Amino acid sequence: DCPPLFEATFEHEGVLIQADILIPGKEGVEIIEVKSSTKIKKPTYLQDCAVQHWVITGAGYHIKRMELAHVNNQFVYEGNDNYDGLLKHVDVLEEISPYISQVSGWVEQFKTMLENEEPEKPVGPHCNKPYSCSFKDHCYAALGEWPITDLPNLRELAFQLQEEGLTDIRNIPENRLQNTQQNRVRRVISNQVPELDPQASVELSKLRYPRNYIDFETISFAMPIWEGTRPFEQLPFQWSCHIEASPGNIDHFEFLDTSGNPPMKNFTEKLIAAIDNGGPVLVYSGFEERILSKMVNRYPHLSEKIEGIKARLFDLLSLTQKYYCHPEMRGSWSIKSVLPTVASELDYGNLEVQSGQAAQQKFLELLTPKINDIDLEKGRT
Numbered sequence: 001d002c003p004p005l006f007e008a009t010f011e012h013e014g015v016l017i018q019a020d021i022l023i024p025g026k027e028g029v030e031i032i033e034v035k036s037s038t039k040i041k042k043p044t045y046l047q048d049c050a051v052q053h054w055v056i057t058g059a060g061y062h063i064k065r066m067e068l069a070h071v072n073n074q075f076v077y078e079g080n081d082n083y084d085g086l087l088k089h090v091d092v093l094e095e096i097s098p099y100i101s102q103v104s105g106w107v108e109q110f111k112t113m114l115e116n117e118e119p120e121k122p123v124g125p126h127c128n129k130p131y132s133c134s135f136k137d138h139c140y141a142a143l144g145e146w147p148i149t150d151l152p153n154l155r156e157l158a159f160q161l162q163e164e165g166l167t168d169i170r171n172i173p174e175n176r177l178q179n180t181q182q183n184r185v186r187r188v189i190s191n192q193v194p195e196l197d198p199q200a201s202v203e204l205s206k207l208r209y210p211r212n213y214i215d216f217e218t219i220s221f222a223m224p225i226w227e228g229t230r231p232f233e234q235l236p237f238q239w240s241c242h243i244e245a246s247p248g249n250i251d252h253f254e255f256l257d258t259s260g261n262p263p264m265k266n267f268t269e270k271l272i273a274a275i276d277n278g279g280p281v282l283v284y285s286g287f288e289e290r291i292l293s294k295m296v297n298r299y300p301h302l303s304e305k306i307e308g309i310k311a312r313l314f315d316l317l318s319l320t321q322k323y324y325c326h327p328e329m330r331g332s333w334s335i336k337s338v339l340p341t342v343a344s345e346l347d348y349g350n351l352e353v354q355s356g357q358a359a360q361q362k363f364l365e366l367l368t369p370k371i372n373d374i375d376l377e378k379g380r381t
Contacts, residue, residue: 012058028064050099077224200323
């Protein structure tokens with residue numbers, strides 16, 4: 001028996017592919033295409049396999065079996081490096097048959113496209129389907145300084161507006177948009193004047209002290225590393241909490257477990273102890289509430305305390321969406337869009353870790369045994 005080959009490379013008529021796993025055999029080769037998703041996305045994945053089949057057979061090899069392997073999100077890691085059942089294998093050789101005959105046509109179409117000038121194609125939902133296009137910024141720039149793509153929840157409306165010759169938000173008639181939030185963004189951008197409803201201050205004034213401002217970071221693994229966890233399960237490993245005892249009187253507390261052990265239980269217990277003051281718990285979006293709910297299920301003995309925290313949550317995102325809009329937010333109420341418009345001196349660009357994804361990467365680096373003490377301390381801070 002020959003050992004499997006990983007990322008075996010084949011070329012046919014100018015098309016280069018790499019097979020994730022190739023198992024050689026006397027009667028032909030077996031190909032396994034591995035996807036990190038939890039289900040087979042049809043027809044995208046099947047078309048992918050069809051292209052691989054066309055190239056490999058065109059290179060002179062017989063494929064006796066072709067599988068798609070995807071992550072089984074019901075798998076629970078029991079420890080001891082036992083990953084049996086992590087992947088689901090599906091034989092797709094028959095299913096891809098209708099696509100294989102189309103591949104040569106696709107190849108000719110793409111070759112012609114590459115030889116020609118940039119195609120004229122309006123932006124729209126296809127820019128994100130089946131995947132987000134890497135040329136979006138290039139195409140969006142052609143729409144002008146205030147493109148219609150800055151409108152929230154645009155979807156199919158993008159096509160309709162472009163067909164009407166409307167690519168700039170400022171040119172959209174007042175009665176053209178039915179969505180309240182879209183109309184609000186159009187108005188604010190057209191007038192170049194931010195809107196802040198005084199009711200926001202009224203709502204905030206109702207919150208008593210001490211006020212607890214919390215932020216969570218989580219990590220998820222396609223291949224779980226901690227016993228009792230599932231693929232892609234969001235596992236909290238860090239929290240930050242600012243406690244405002246009285247106006248302007250703020251203390252900071254934090255939790256970060258870099259031991260390599262499952263951090264979830266310590267995360268939860270330390271949080272409960274830190275904000276056991278009865279005050280409101282301010283968050284930005286429903287993310288923290290969802291993670292707390294997961295901890296209720298994971299640690300039933302802590303459920304009463306966790307539910308107590310959940311009952312005190314106050315979502316600043318909901319308040320901001322309801323009462324505030326600024327032209328430079330460009331139709332987005334993410335904290336990265338809102339923060340520069342209310343406190344320009346606080347810029348995410350000045351932070352060493354600028355996103356949740358970057359925080360996950362830093363956490364993985366901290367868990368790596370080869371990291372030295374200097375890098376370890378730098379990553380923690």
